[in-house]
Amino acid sequence: xxxxxxxxxxxxxxxxxxxxxxxxxxxxxxxxxxxxxxxxxxxxxxxxxxxxxxxxxxxxxxxxxxxxxxxxxxxxxxxxxxxxxxxxxxxxxxxxxxx
Amino acid sequence: xxxxxxxxxxxxxxxxxxxxxxxxxxxxxxxxxxxxxxxxxxxxxxxxxxxxxxxxxxxxxxxxxxxxxxxxxxxxxxxxxxxxxxxxxxxxxxxxxxxxxxxxxxxxxxxxxxxxxxxxxxxxxxxxxxxxxxxxxxxxxxxxxxxxxxxxxxxxxxxxxxxxxxxxxxxxxxxxxxxxxxxxxxxxxxxxxxxxxxxxxxxxxxxxxxxxxxxxxxxxxxxxxxxxxxxxxxxxxxxxxxxxxxxxxxxxxxxxxxxxxxxxxxxxxxxxxxxxxxxxxxxxxxxxxxxxxxxxxxxxxxxxxxxxxxxxxxxxxxxxxxxxxxxxxxxxxxxxxxxxxxxxxxxxxxxxx
Numbered sequence: 001x002x003x004x005x006x007x008x009x010x011x012x013x014x015x016x017x018x019x020x021x022x023x024x025x026x027x028x029x030x031x032x033x034x035x036x037x038x039x040x041x042x043x044x045x046x047x048x049x050x051x052x053x054x055x056x057x058x059x060x061x062x063x064x065x066x067x068x069x070x071x072x073x074x075x076x077x078x079x080x081x082x083x084x085x086x087x088x089x090x091x092x093x094x095x096x097x098x099x
Numbered sequence: 100x101x102x103x104x105x106x107x108x109x110x111x112x113x114x115x116x117x118x119x120x121x122x123x124x125x126x127x128x129x130x131x132x133x134x135x136x137x138x139x140x141x142x143x144x145x146x147x148x149x150x151x152x153x154x155x156x157x158x159x160x161x162x163x164x165x166x167x168x169x170x171x172x173x174x175x176x177x178x179x180x181x182x183x184x185x186x187x188x189x190x191x192x193x194x195x196x197x198x199x200x201x202x203x204x205x206x207x208x209x210x211x212x213x214x215x216x217x218x219x220x221x222x223x224x225x226x227x228x229x230x231x232x233x234x235x236x237x238x239x240x241x242x243x244x245x246x247x248x249x250x251x252x253x254x255x256x257x258x259x260x261x262x263x264x265x266x267x268x269x270x271x272x273x274x275x276x277x278x279x280x281x282x283x284x285x286x287x288x289x290x291x292x293x294x295x296x297x298x299x300x301x302x303x304x305x306x307x308x309x310x311x312x313x314x315x316x317x318x319x320x321x322x323x324x325x326x327x328x329x330x331x332x333x334x335x336x337x338x339x340x341x342x343x344x345x346x347x348x349x350x351x352x353x354x355x356x357x358x359x360x361x362x363x364x365x366x367x368x369x370x371x372x373x374x375x376x377x378x379x380x381x382x383x384x385x386x387x388x389x390x391x392x393x394x395x396x397x398x399x400x401x402x403x404x405x406x407x408x409x410x411x412x413x414x415x416x417x418x419x420x421x422x423x424x425x426x427x428x429x430x431x432x433x434x435x436x437x438x439x440x441x442x443x444x445x446x447x448x449x450x451x452x
Binding site for chain 1: 119120130336
């Protein structure tokens with residue numbers, strides 16, 4: 001499944017300062033839906049190169065990290081349970097830097 | 100378009116009931132669309148400005164601009180509202196160059212772009228010009244401990260001095276609701292009653308030369324970042340290379356955890372701060388002026404002069420920590436070198452409140 005992931009607000013520094021990643025994630029099995037919960041596990045394992053605690057806390061993003069799926073706040077689509085589909089765009093923005 | 104997913108299809112904006120909802124407001128938990136969000140976000144800030152009479156027509160206003168998300172959104176929204184509602188304000192961007200290579204020099208580039216994008220004149224004041232030291236030089240001398248104290252104390256004064264150079268009537272800063280809730284907590288944790296009673300005021304320093312105000316006092320950080328993202332505003336977001344303020348970071352994380360469970364918590368902490376009544380038997384520091392530079396100070400010398408004296412004499416620990424934390428040698432040195440009896444170090448000025 002092809003996804004576009006975007007990191008902003010300083011989070012890009014955790015993945016080699018690259019903001020936009022076009023990735024191909026393959027669900028473990030074809031039956032279950034691939035959700036945001038699965039994506040976070042994948043991102044942590046494959047994209048985050050340093051200080052993963054800046055990105056995640058327990059099994060979700062760290063509080064203060066905003067997530068948008070297709071430009072829509074993930075709080076509207078079920079957060080970790082948000083199902084992902086081919087060509088979805090997922091944006092992570094940290095709010096934790098100075099203003 | 101890929102946006103019309105089934106998972107989002109049922110969610111219509113709570114306000115217009117026409118367009119697809121794009122975010123959940125932390126303040127109200129309403130699910131609203133982008134267009135309605137812009138409208139309520141801007142209108143709420145306008146109402147805060149009007150209700151608190153933050154500005155008068157014809158005033159010159161400096162916007163403290165770091166290039167970060169809060170001050171960038173503030174500069175954008177304030178110039179919009181100034182036009183839309185005919186505030187009649189002359190707006191300026193005011194930036195401080197602390198002299199931090201690889202951090203401030205990059206963020207100042209953002210502010211220079213904002214100058215052009217928003218058509219607001221920009222003034223930059225530097226630590227080097229004002230104090231003779233850059234933060235890079237200070238860190239070289241004192242190391243990575245307490246450097247945030249120097250930076251915070253110097254920045255506060257630098258903004259005032261820059262505002263005086265611009266001859267503005269007021270200085271506005273981008274402190275948001277999350278910042279203020281965090282500062283309420285920190286001041287409680289430190290027992291700093293003077294700052295606790297001051298830190299929730301939307302306007303401070305009205306008795307001084309340049310009052311400061313915080314139009315984002317009730318604006319959630321989440322909404323500021325969402326606004327900047329949806330509007331594709333150009334801001335800079337890198338952590339300062341010189342160690343973050345760990346204690347403040349702790350309070351910040353606590354606030355963010357609370358927000359996740361109950362977003363209202365942020366406004367409620369601000370409310371608690373506002374409604375605190377200080378017992379009349381509590382001794383409050385008296386506000387005077389610094390004998391050396393004339394800046395406001397509750398002590399004989401202002402904190403910046405004490406810190407600067409330490410730097411120039413090669414005693415960088417001077418003025419760090421509370422007075423009871425100063426060891427006898429430093430105390431003696433203070434007495435000998437300038438005859439002052441009462442130089443008290445107030446804890447960390449990097450709060451900017």
